[in-house]
Amino acid sequence: MRSALTRAANRLVGGVRWYVRELMDESAYDRYVTHARRNHPEAEVPSRRDFERMRTDRQEADPRQGFRCC
Known part of the structure; x- marks a missing residue:
């Protein structure tokens, strides 16, 4: 049986994640x-991967995004 401390730590880690x-x-x-x-x-x-590529292309094409540092 897991202790209350272990459950609380797991909830904390999950919340941070x-x-x-x-x-x-x-x-x-x-x-x-x-x-x-x-x-x-x-x-x-x-x-x-395709989603991230589409998202990056859309962000770079939008003049409101400004320039990127990296």
Whole structure:
């Protein structure tokens, strides 16, 4: 049986992981896949690599994004 301290530590680590993923926008692909499957079930969902490429291209083409440092 796990102790209350172990459960609390696991919740804390899970919360930190969620926060960092949201902060770094790492969860964007997961949200995109959920949206695509719910609203466009017939459409093919791109791979994560293709999604990131499309996202980067879109950001670089948008003049409101400004220039990138790296």
